[in-house]
Amino acid sequence: MKHFSLSSTAVDVAQLHAVLQHPGSGGFCTFEGWVRNSNEGREVDGLEYEAYAELAIAEGERIVGEALARYGVNAAHCMHRTGHLKVGDLAVWIGVASAHRDEAFRACRYIIDEVKHRLPIWKKEHYLDGDTAWVACAHTHRAHEHEHLPAHEHASEPPFVPDYSRQTRLRDVGETGQAKLAAARVLVIGAGGLGCPVLAYLAGAGVGTLGIVDGDRLDASNLHRQTLYDARDIGELKVQLAAKRIAALNPTITVQTFAEPLHAGNAADVFAQFDLVVECSDDMRSRYLCNDAAVLTSTPLILASVYQYEGQLQVVTAKPDAPCLRCLWPQQPAPGVAGSCVESGVLGPVAGVLGAMQATEALKVLLDLPRPADHALLLVNLIEGTSQRLPIDPAQGCALHGGCIEVARRALAQAQDEQVVDVAFDSLDEAIATGYTLVDVRELDEIGDRPLPVLSRQLPSSQIEARASELASGRVLLVCSTGRRSGHAARKLREKGMRNVHSLAGGIAATHPVRDHVPG
Amino acid sequence: MTTVTLQYYAQLREQAGSSGEQLTTSAATLRELYDELRVRHGFSLSADALKVAVNAQFSDWGRALGEGDIIVFIPPVAGG
Numbered sequence: 001m002k003h004f005s006l007s008s009t010a011v012d013v014a015q016l017h018a019v020l021q022h023p024g025s026g027g028f029c030t031f032e033g034w035v036r037n038s039n040e041g042r043e044v045d046g047l048e049y050e051a052y053a054e055l056a057i058a059e060g061e062r063i064v065g066e067a068l069a070r071y072g073v074n075a076a077h078c079m080h081r082t083g084h085l086k087v088g089d090l091a092v093w094i095g096v097a098s099a100h101r102d103e104a105f106r107a108c109r110y111i112i113d114e115v116k117h118r119l120p121i122w123k124k125e126h127y128l129d130g131d132t133a134w135v136a137c138a139h140t141h142r143a144h145e146h147e148h149l150p151a152h153e154h155a156s157e158p159p160f161v162p163d164y165s166r167q168t169r170l171r172d173v174g175e176t177g178q179a180k181l182a183a184a185r186v187l188v189i190g191a192g193g194l195g196c197p198v199l200a201y202l203a204g205a206g207v208g209t210l211g212i213v214d215g216d217r218l219d220a221s222n223l224h225r226q227t228l229y230d231a232r233d234i235g236e237l238k239v240q241l242a243a244k245r246i247a248a249l250n251p252t253i254t255v256q257t258f259a260e261p262l263h264a265g266n267a268a269d270v271f272a273q274f275d276l277v278v279e280c281s282d283d284m285r286s287r288y289l290c291n292d293a294a295v296l297t298s299t300p301l302i303l304a305s306v307y308q309y310e311g312q313l314q315v316v317t318a319k320p321d322a323p324c325l326r327c328l329w330p331q332q333p334a335p336g337v338a339g340s341c342v343e344s345g346v347l348g349p350v351a352g353v354l355g356a357m358q359a360t361e362a363l364k365v366l367l368d369l370p371r372p373a374d375h376a377l378l379l380v381n382l383i384e385g386t387s388q389r390l391p392i393d394p395a396q397g398c399a400l401h402g403g404c405i406e407v408a409r410r411a412l413a414q415a416q417d418e419q420v421v422d423v424a425f426d427s428l429d430e431a432i433a434t435g436y437t438l439v440d441v442r443e444l445d446e447i448g449d450r451p452l453p454v455l456s457r458q459l460p461s462s463q464i465e466a467r468a469s470e471l472a473s474g475r476v477l478l479v480c481s482t483g484r485r486s487g488h489a490a491r492k493l494r495e496k497g498m499r500n501v502h503s504l505a506g507g508i509a510a511t512h513p514v515r516d517h518v519p520g
Numbered sequence: 521m522t523t524v525t526l527q528y529y530a531q532l533r534e535q536a537g538s539s540g541e542q543l544t545t546s547a548a549t550l551r552e553l554y555d556e557l558r559v560r561h562g563f564s565l566s567a568d569a570l571k572v573a574v575n576a577q578f579s580d581w582g583r584a585l586g587e588g589d590i591i592v593f594i595p596p597v598a599g600g
Contacts, residue, residue, distance in 0.1 A: 194600045282600035307530040307597040329596045
């Protein structure tokens with residue numbers, strides 16, 4: 001469903017309301033913005049909204065999407081009017097349906113604040129004296145910028161004083177080590193079977209800032225290995241649950257949450273804000289992305305993964321000449337090749353053991369405790385009760401392909417490229433030369449009228465979702481007359497996980513050889 | 521013929537139905553050995569997707585088999 005709409009005419013609110021009906025929702029919150037009869041002391045007769053429609057819709061979709069992710073609500077929609085409105089008319093309508101009222105209120109507030117702040121919509125006021133003026137939107141107070149975690153709300157209770165004596169007693173830790181931990185910023189990616197012990201141990205140890213990345217909601221099938229949560233938490237966003245538990249465990253630390261997985265466009269920037277990253281996801285793409293971001297930002301990374309009764313552990317120090325994940329397995333395996341907990345199963349404590357080992361490695365790095373001088377992949381087999389430490393020779397890894405940094409840079413650039421939906425080319429030949437397979441998504445009669453001058457597949461946009469399996473596995477470029485249908489189709493396919501699909505920006509009309517023949 | 525000890529991890533262990541085995545083979549290199557095992561156990565992963573270690577050291581696939589080698593095949597895993 002569309003999350004945001006612009007309307008140049010009055011809208012039936014009952015219809016907007018009906019679309020958000022959801023059996024799992026126990027709370028529904030709406031906000032209506034009306035045209036008021038005065039502004040800053042001047043009497044207003046009515047007003048006029050003018051929108052940069054394409055941008056406003058895209059940004060509006062983004063805002064509502066953010067609210068959905070941030071507060072974990074079930075459904076939300078925002079409608080903004082354009083055109084002439086009279087006093088009392090409905091200018092903005094926002095509805096949010098959620099399991100519980102609190103998130104509904106907060107998401108509603110988030111949407112209106114962000115809409116006022118970010119949407120490219122301009123307001124022209126018509127005053128009773130006949131004058132008119134475009135009104136700029138001043139900085140909006142955004143309540144969510146001032147939200148605190150619940151653990152900090154009980155000001156009346158005496159402040160918690162942590163006691164780290166059991167670890168500061170260790171000669172290699174001491175007060176100096178404790179100060180290092182307090183100053184440390186650690187990002188934990190994935191708050192699941194590995195992430196739960198990592199977060200709990202690092203919070204308990206007094207790591208000053210903990211970032212948590214996770215886009216998932218708690219499922220009942222997680223509870224056998226994800227020990228931060230309980231049965232009442234099912235359906236909630238893990239990142240919020242984990243933040244709450246961690247803040248309760250050690251109220252003196254700062255918790256930052258990221259409710260969406262990192263992507264090629266932001267991973268390196270996020271990594272640069274942390275001293276160390278612990279990769280605990282169950283996603284091979286995340287493991288490779290983290291490896292590349294760690295190498296490029298010189299951020300130490302603790303990798304682990306589990307399979308049934310086994311686990312693997314690797315510390316990527318991200319120092320010059322130290323090996324990385326790609327030194328072992330240069331290419332990310334195709335989806336489905338690497339084992340996962342969903343498909344293959346895992347014994348709960350196996351994740352716990354490997355997670356605890358990750359936490360240990362993280363503390364060793366932060367405290368600069370003695371570690372083996374060489375680098376190794378550790379294989380742990382909890383059925384056999386064995387572990388095997390395999391030294392990694394950096395000279396046999398990425399060094400053969402230009403070094404870890406160069407390899408990571410290329411991989412990240414390619415991932416970024418795959419992330420961009422709309423790509424521009426001066427000619428279709430250029431697109432083919434860059435490695436794209438072209439797919440013409442126009443209807444067959446349109447293609448008959450004006451066939452593409454180059455080799456392409458034909459798959460009308462109306463059928464493309466149903467026939468998605470026919471598309472090539474390499475980089476695919478969807479092409480239509482203006483880029484609108486191809487852009488829409490590319491986004492739909494990407495929602496299904498086909499990140500290799502792109503759209504030709506501006507369509508055929510924007511390419512050179514044809515542009516000359518297109519009137520206007 | 522060379523006799524070697526094999527250890528399987530993750531998917532390979534599951535597909536082989538055991539953690540390891542001793543094997544006498546005519547294969548000359550690790551790659552030939554893995555190709556032979558792929559047929560025998562129906563391993564779904566190609567050698568390119570794996571790491572191989574011999575006597576607790578990572579190795580390249582062209583390495584010749586030695587009598588008594590302990591060989592470990594390691595696929596990447598992603599569970600968390």
